[in-house]
Amino acid sequence: MSSQTLNKIPLISLVGPPNSGKTTLFNYLSGKKFKTVNYPGSTVEYSISKILSKHAVNADILDSPGIISLIPSSPDEQLSVNTLYSHPKFGKPDIVAVTVDVSQLSRHLYLVKQLLESNFKVVVVLTMTDVLYKKGFDISENKLSSILNCKVVRVNGKTGKGIDSLLTVLKESLNEIEKDSAASLIKADKHHKTKLLESYSEIEKIEKEVLFETDQKSTNGKIDIQKINESIVVLNSAPKFLKADETSLKIDKFILHKFWGLIIFFLIMALTFTSIFWLAAPLMDLVNDGFSFLSENAFTLLGEGLIADLIANGLISGLGSVLVFLPQILILFLILGLLEDSGYLARGAMLIDKPLSKIGLNGKSFVPLLSGFACAIPAMMATRTITNKRERFLTIFIIPLMSCSARLPVYALLIAFLIPQETPWIGGLLLAAIYVFSITSSIIIAAIVNKFSNRLVKEKDNTSFILELPAYRMPKPMRVIQETIKNGKQYVVKAGPVILFLSLLIWILTTFPNYDPVVPVSPDVSPEQTEILKSNERMSTSYAAYLGKFIEPVMAPLGLDWRVGVSLIATFAAREVFVSSMALIFKITEEGDDMQNSILNSMREAKIGDSDQKLFTTATTAGLIVFFVFALQCLSTVAIAKKETGSWRIPVLQVVVFTALAYVFAFVTVNGLRAFGVN
Amino acid sequence: MKTASDLKIGEKAIIKDIDNSHFSSHRILEIGFTPGQEIQLVSSPLFNDPIALMIRGSIIAIRKSDARCIII
Incomplete structure (x- = not known):
């Protein structure tokens, strides 16, 4: 491979279905020093980093948006698949590490099979074994490894246990590559239905071989005979023995309730926006005051004159106007990150799909539109998860109408001019009114543009909404904060x-x-x-x-x-x-x-x-x-x-x-x- | 012909076939809706659309228009 000889450092590509713990793994391997354009909701661009030197593996590692199969159906998946077959700069990966959520083993093994059939050198990383354990099962990685004929490692995303063995395996695999010549890749083509069904029935057989029951279910005192009977029956009749997370199903009774679901949705949205105003406002004042102080002191220090004027009025107030909107961006991304990590964001998208489809948008427009309240740039990139081109373009079209954080200082100044100083609460109301006005206008504009959308972009009438609802879990504060800081940093730099x-x-x-x-x-x-x-x-x-x-x-x-x-x-x-x-x-x-x-x-x-x-x-x-x-x-x-x-x-x-x-x-x-x- | 979009809340069914002519059929197969699998309608929020189906231990939100190609 000519691309490989050009590239001295080996490349490890990290792939996996959404919510399979791919990004957590990437963070473990890369530390924090990676280049990326991320936003809460998913990885939209690829990130690349050298593996941390303390891990002693000399290789680059590449993370890209989650994929379900090698046949992409949306622009973000397209990007992943393209980078996988041949990255424009780094060429084809030497190793593909694929994350598999073992609590959804059969669905996630499908990608593994495709990768193996395409001749990639695959290392399977099993994640969420704790979730599987809670369901009363465990997995034998040795069996899986011998059936698939590739290396399999188990990693715990919470504790980082297993990272060491993963690194050993990666090192071994890299050494092997130097010996044997790489087989050429076979492009996955749109599987024929029978081929796809064959794959799945093979997977179901594998699943039966590698999964086994643990007896820890009975440790809570009494032995639940019924449950054991159930699982025996289930095991015998196979392939359906993994049930969805019970807690999530219970929470969804409320979150996705016909009436309460709507109330909760509006409450969460209202909380999100009010916290932007109320939490960001004092911080923005602080930035403002800080820079006014600096600007004044510049004059006192430097005296009146051209240089002082340049520094105080040009540089310092210029910097101030860059940083004044940072609090709002950080807070919005923090909330989005928490909602994403907890599993709510996908539910929000589901709840709002029907109303949005009426104006030519999609439930998947929800996250991009929300991010648009921080900044249009990550928001537009986030539309890549939308499959239908017309819906995606219409979402991009109306994103600039979302009241981005750059408008807030402007509104703050103009509102302060309009209202009497003694009654600042009117300002809050006025600001809320502006937001409501801008949301209403964008709905109307979207509806009007939707009427002409065939002229805007030609697209088959294949609009769909299929989205996995991940299991609820406690957000990991450190991860969310890291992501938020990363977003803020990129924004300032950009x-x-x-x-x-x-x-x-x-x-x-x-x-x-x-x-x-x-x-x-x-x-x-x-x-x-x-x-x-x-x-x-x-x-x-x-x-x-x-x-x-x-x-x-x-x-x-x-x-x-x-x-x-x-x-x-x-x-x-x-x-x-x-x-x-x-x-x-x-x-x-x-x-x-x-x-x-x-x-x-x-x-x-x-x-x-x-x-x-x-x-x-x-x-x-x-x-x-x-x-x-x-x-x-x-x-x-x-x-x-x-x-x-x-x-x-x-x-x-x-x-x-x-x-x-x-x-x-x-x-x-x-x-x-x-x-x-x-x- | 009964499809997944006709399920009532809590109702379970076994998938008989996936309608090939539907534009979403390929994606639906890929994510694990294969004949012989058991599905259950776990929630059906406001507007009754999209619905949430349980398949292979996961919950998938899916529009009724897409679910119509899952024949049960």
């Missing part, structure tokens, strides 16, 4: 530089070319007033002002002027720039006040042009909020939509439709409010 760059760009545009303008000096003007005059003059002769005046005619119908126009242009690259660009444009560096309050004060004083007409009124501020609800202001989202849909069609349509909607609805809001006498 979005951070863009936002920081834009903040600096805006700083340059608003500071130059007239950095030190000449203002009339007279004895009755104090130095402070001279400073203010200078700063106003600098701003109104800046590059930003020239740019802004171009778009002033567009802004005028919304009751806004070029200054807001400049901020809005900047936000088309990334929304979160709005607050920092407002801060720059309305130049605020008042002592002893935090950034938000000083922006608010300048907003209250801002007038349109030379007139007496106030720039920010209730009507124009409400208009701005509505604008932000609809507008797709995020370059990264456009890029990922292009990548995920494979053409410019969807992203261009999104930008055009959502910008038009934003403008029209903002116009209606401003002028509607004015017509009712609200200014």
Whole structure:
């Protein structure tokens, strides 16, 4: 294999059905130093890492989305199967380690059989043996190994027991490869039904051979004769002797109850969103205050001047606008991770499948749409689990309407302007109202687009929903926290530089070319007033002002002027720039006040042009909020939509439709409010 | 012809065949719905769709339109 000779370090691919403990195993082997794009719900990209040096196996290990068989039915499975047969960079794997949940042995052995038939060098890793034990059974890995003619290891995901023997086996297998020449791979083709049934009947025979009853069921005091009888009967009539997890079945009586199921669903959703607001808000304030403090101190330390201005207003407030939305992202991903780990997320998807199918979506759109409230980028990648192309594209289409965390600082500022300071709880209500409004609008828009979806994308009418409901279990806090931190880190690394760059760009545009303008000096003007005059003059002769005046005619119908126009242009690259660009444009560096309050004060004083007409009124501020609800202001989202849909069609349509909607609805809001006498 | 979509809550049945002409039939076979296996409808939440079927020790949520190709 030419690809192998190029690649000196051997590659071990980790595959397995969803919920088979694959990622847990990967984390054991790789430590935490792996590159990946993960999100709660599943692995959507492959992750690659070297096996931890303490394990003394010199190999790369690759984790990819879970697969049920080698015949993919959705884009995420396609990715896994492709990486398995030939990874573009790493070639074909030297060893395929496949995880098998022994409590679902027969279903998971199907993939193992396919892999063996395709000539992969397979190492089987048995997981969830504790669950099997609880069901009253155990498995003989030696028997399984001799029947399948491949190596079999048992690993406990909770304690890590068995990892050592797995590593030994991997080492042995790697040595063997160096000796024998690798057999060429056979592509699995769409199995004929009879072939598939043959495979399964072979698997059922294997299952009977390797599984055996343990007598621990009787250890709880009395011997349950009936149960023993049952299992004997079951064993004799074979292949159905594994029952689903009893506890999960009991919990599902409530969670999937016709009435209570719905109540619980809404409660969980309500809790999720309120905790985002209530938990994130104080943390966001903390970030805000921290950066205001830094910015002020920069001036005290460096004195007034260009460098101080660059550091305080350009760099520090730019960084602040990157980090201010981090708490919300972390909290949402934390909750999503907990829901995923506990097994609820799949049930949520099931419960909402019917309503979503009415507007052309799928139950599997549920997780992507939820993630969209943190950030559209992982959300769009998460749509890869949706089998039907039309449903997937429609999900991608409406994801930007989900109120992502980048909008929160914007709403926070505008709401703070609208409501009296003494009654902050109104702000909470208003924010909730904005979320409800944006969800309702996206439902309506999805329903309308669904009517034209045949023109959006041609696809056979093969919509389906088949999803395994994993057994409930206590979420592993460490794992969830690890995943959350990983998500947060990636987000900062990905979005951070863009936002920081834009903040600096805006700083340059608003500071130059007239950095030190000449203002009339007279004895009755104090130095402070001279400073203010200078700063106003600098701003109104800046590059930003020239740019802004171009778009002033567009802004005028919304009751806004070029200054807001400049901020809005900047936000088309990334929304979160709005607050920092407002801060720059309305130049605020008042002592002893935090950034938000000083922006608010300048907003209250801002007038349109030379007139007496106030720039920010209730009507124009409400208009701005509505604008932000609809507008797709995020370059990264456009890029990922292009990548995920494979053409410019969807992203261009999104930008055009959502910008038009934003403008029209903002116009209606401003002028509607004015017509009712609200200014 | 009775299919898995006609099951009542708690009802068990043995799969007779899988309808090949259905676009989901291949996936349904792959995840273990093979003739001779016992299935049970374990829950049927709001709207009665999708339903949750127990098969080979696992619980699978499946739309009624997909379950229609599981002949019992």
